[in-house]
Amino acid sequence: MAYRLHCVGASGNSFKVALFLNCAGLDWEPIGVDFAGGQTRDPAWRTAMNGMGEVPVLEFDGRRMSQSGAILTWLAETHGMFCPVGAEEKFETLRWLLFDNHKFTGNFAAHRILQSMMPEPAHPTVLAYMRSRVEGAFSIVDKHLANRSFMLGDRPTIVDFSLAGYVYYPTEETGFDIAAAFPALNKWRERVASLPGWKLPYELMPVGNSLPVRR
Amino acid sequence: MAYRLHCVGASGNSFKVALFLNCAGLDWEPIGVDFAGGQTRDPAWRTAMNGMGEVPVLEFDGRRMSQSGAILTWLAETHGMFCPVGAEEKFETLRWLLFDNHKFTGNFAAHRILQSMMPEPAHPTVLAYMRSRVEGAFSIVDKHLANRSFMLGDRPTIVDFSLAGYVYYPTEETGFDIAAAFPALNKWRERVASLPGWKLPYELMPVGNSLPVRR
Structure with missing residues (x-):
């Protein structure tokens, strides 16, 4: 089925x-x-x-x-x-899934709707507020990825699939040029994009x- | 220890x-x-x-x-x-923990900071935007609690502890009168407040x- x-x-x-x-x-x-x-x-x-x-x-x-x-x-x-293995990795997986929903995907997706999907342009103050929240979350992940291939280390797991949710939508939609602003996150994004499928x-x-x- | x-x-x-x-x-x-x-x-x-x-x-x-x-x-x-029991309850627990972090606690806590903890009052448009996000999330939980004592049914679990994070801070901080606006959520909040400890x-x-x- x-x-x-x-x-x-x-x-x-x-x-x-x-x-x-x-x-x-x-x-x-x-x-x-x-x-x-x-x-x-x-x-x-x-x-x-x-x-x-x-x-x-x-x-x-x-x-x-x-x-x-x-x-x-x-x-x-x-x-x-794409499973975490062992208690430690399972704990890390849950931590990152929560962080992704709360701050990484959460703010990036909300900012994107304000940026490009409302019938009228959003108020600049609202956009700037959400943009600063995205930058905080993206900086944390960018730093984490500076010395890792994938979020939990050498192999892709569901943490990578979760964080990958919105990072491939075009800059004109998201309002963020990830390649320019977050270099480690950008390299990780390319590694995920090279997975078969x-x-x-x-x-x-x-x-x-x-x-x-x-x- | x-x-x-x-x-x-x-x-x-x-x-x-x-x-x-x-x-x-x-x-x-x-x-x-x-x-x-x-x-x-x-x-x-x-x-x-x-x-x-x-x-x-x-x-x-x-x-x-x-x-x-x-x-x-x-x-x-x-x-x-306060554990979930069985695969079905564990799945429900994870669903609600994620929803809480993404939308329930996530928006309510962010709105509270804008409402009462910034050095200067937040822009009314930003406050209104976050307020509408809170109302959406709180309405969903209020409806869910209309016919349940606790989030998973008859007994308290970690889902209740998670959602309870910000609901006891005073209205002057949060900007929300929960008792007036979300009656089922308010009764649940009282049930959680009656737990020993x-x-x-x-x-x-x-x-x-x-x-x-x-x-």
């Missing part, structure tokens, strides 16, 4: 799971969600799919799972791929109705 | 762990951090204590652990208290140097 990933191309949180499924060589298909049309805010969708009102939702064997960090943990344990987010999830990018 | 919790009274992320330690009846002491003086931004502190630059840090047996959600998971497993954050962690509240 194939995995069905309810997602949309612009969702980096969906990309985290899509990329794992593709790099792990698992049988899966993307199922489009009408995000721009408000489907994830619809009470009926929330009751049926995810009370937290978010994508991705991974459907498998009648079960509907949400939260990319929980899904990645479950997939890694279920398939024995890697594709760009909109190519991996050519489905659903994303928020349009304001030009 | 006693647990040493590096923390500060105003840190609700520290309170999550302090409250667990106290309600579990464990031997622990709070160790103050000079947060207002910038200690968590000091590179030497980060190298020695936590590269992510955050409190709490739990010190035990020569080990220094950070990220409240990872610490709570470790404490629950180590002591067999519960105390208010500043009473449980009367240490360190918190950001002052702007009056």
Whole structure:
């Protein structure tokens, strides 16, 4: 039975799971969600799919799972791929998944919506506030990656898939030139992009109705 | 050997762990951090204590652990208290810990700093933006708690400790009257406050140097 990933191309949180499924060589298909049309805010969708009102939702064997960090943990344990090994690595994995959701992905994704996906340009003060939060989080990861190939060391794990969520969207969407500002993070991003099965987010999830990018 | 919790009274992320330690009846002491003086931004502190630059840090047996959600998971497993039981509950626990860090605590704590702990009042547009993010997250938890005593059902678990981080700080700090706006969340907050060992954050962690509240 194939995995069905309810997602949309612009969702980096969906990309985290899509990329794992593709790099792990698992049988899966993307199922489009009408995000721009408000489907994830619809009470009926929330009751049926995810009370937290978010994508991705991974459907498998009648079960509907949400939260990319929980899904990645479950997939890694279920398939024995890109797993942390031992208590110490498992603890580190959880630490970074939480940091990613709280500060790395959390702020970067929110800034991107303000930057390029609101009907009107966001107030400059709001943008500057979120930008400073992104810079704090990205600097911490950039420093961590200065002497490591992947987040936990020599091999890729689900921590890398989690942090990779939004870093491949174009600069015109995110407002950040990662290559120029965060050199270690940029090299890591290239290493992740060389994994077999890697594709760009909109190519991996050519489905659903994303928020349009304001030009 | 006693647990040493590096923390500060105003840190609700520290309170999550302090409250667990106290309600579990464990031997622990709070160790103050000079947060207002910038200690968590000091590179030497980060190298020695936590590269992510955050409190709490739990010190035990020569080990220094950070990220409240990872610490709570470790404490629950180590002591067999307030644990999720079985694969399904463990998955739900991780889902909610991630949602808490990303949206519930994440936005509420950031809004509180803007609301009352910056030297100058934050720009109204920034405050309104963060306020709407808090309302979205709090509404989801309020709805979830409408027909449950605790987040996973009938008994308190680490999910409750995680979500409880910032909900007991006074309205003048947070800018939210939880009792008026989120009735189910308020009743849950009272249930958590009736657990043996519960105390208010500043009473449980009367240490360190918190950001002052702007009056």
